[in-house]
Amino acid sequence: MFRRDSYKTTGESKILRVAPDEKKHYYIVLDETIFYPKGGGQPSDKGIMAGAGFKLQVKKVMQSGSVIVHWGKLVEGTLENDSFSKVNCEIDWDSRFRMMRRHSTAHLLDHCLSKAMRKDVDASDSWLGDPCYVAYHGPPPSPEVLSQAEEPENRMMSEGRTVGMEVVSMEEATRRFQNETRILQGLPRLEEVRLVTVDGCRSISCGGDAS
Template identity: 40%
Template sequence: MELGEIVKGVEQTKLSYLYDSYSTSFEAKVLNAVHEQGKSWYVVLDQTLFHPKSGGQPTDVGELVIQGVKANVKKAMLVNGVVVHYVKLEKELKIEKGMSVRGTIDWGLRYKYMRRHTAAHLLDHCVNLVTHRINKTLGSWLGEPTYVEYQGIFEDVLLKQVEEKANAFISQGLEVKTEFLSKDALKEILDSPNAERLPEIQVYRIVQIDSFEKIPCGGTHVKNTKEIGALTLKKTEKVEGGFRIYFEV
């Protein structure tokens, strides 16, 4: 099944998790539903709390309840600004446009990704501080194993310093703030570390820890650095054009 076909002519999904990362349940309407095979369907909703795999953050999983039938959400995918939920029903049901849905995300998994995501931004800041330069982000993965990746070179002897700085900021309990910007307003801060990796969406969200750099980000974050807990930097690794730092929270 072509995902592009499923989202054709469907309006962009309201990404409710951008406005409240701590919400776990929501009500929505089916905008499109395409049968795959057996009890598996692709479902598009008008809004969702399921964060799709994007920006290095893995997909949320959880469940949708449609007409009293439970559907396990195996993954959520972002296609042209539309979130497609790939679900497996527990009983046969013909899912149709206009049906009401109650969705619930797996909070344990989500909260882990929130803590890791905020930790990744904190690492961006601390790597810059310790190396005395701006290190452009090449990528990150907040699943297993967890890492951030930067352009340039890095000396392993600095890893402990980065870890100490990050843990000091964590224990200070710094506020994590978010604000929303249009694409134009965003251009003013386009020298941010991950500017080239932004998804194609209408409104951009800026995430800022305390008074650190403003980072465009569509991910989910904790409200306070204390929630990250202890951060451990495992090792570094050379990658094409840069380096990777593996971490755990």
């Protein structure tokens, strides 16, 4: 659910598995989820999961292969391993929206820095939590180049540029980026690829939340 609609804040899911941890904490696997798992430099969502007779404060969400695991503290009631339990989930929207805005800002920084340096920049690391940063391969740019990147990025943010998202087949993504070797090499090896476009910038493959 979280990949289909970044603005979806609530959803109903079914518990597939429950595993107890220490001090009233539990690991829970759902059939589908609105919670974004930690990955790609973006912290996971937080929020509330509530079912018949219990409420769980979701603190972390992790992904291992195709399995997404929620970890949190039981704040009300009791929780049993019931494979047929329906749960209502609600994300912490303030936290999600903050991550979305930071994610979009990071994409804009890539675009504006590439324009200022007249070559594609290659991020080596990033973190959208606190403190938020993006690190790049190669020597640091000069203050003049940074200024040339900062001005258009601030302008585009103040203009409220539209952020679009579409899911395309790997074949279609390969066709679109056939002349851009670096992007092709970075595409995930999946049947479908999620592409994000900030108005005025080229599309990129992205698995996180952007707004």
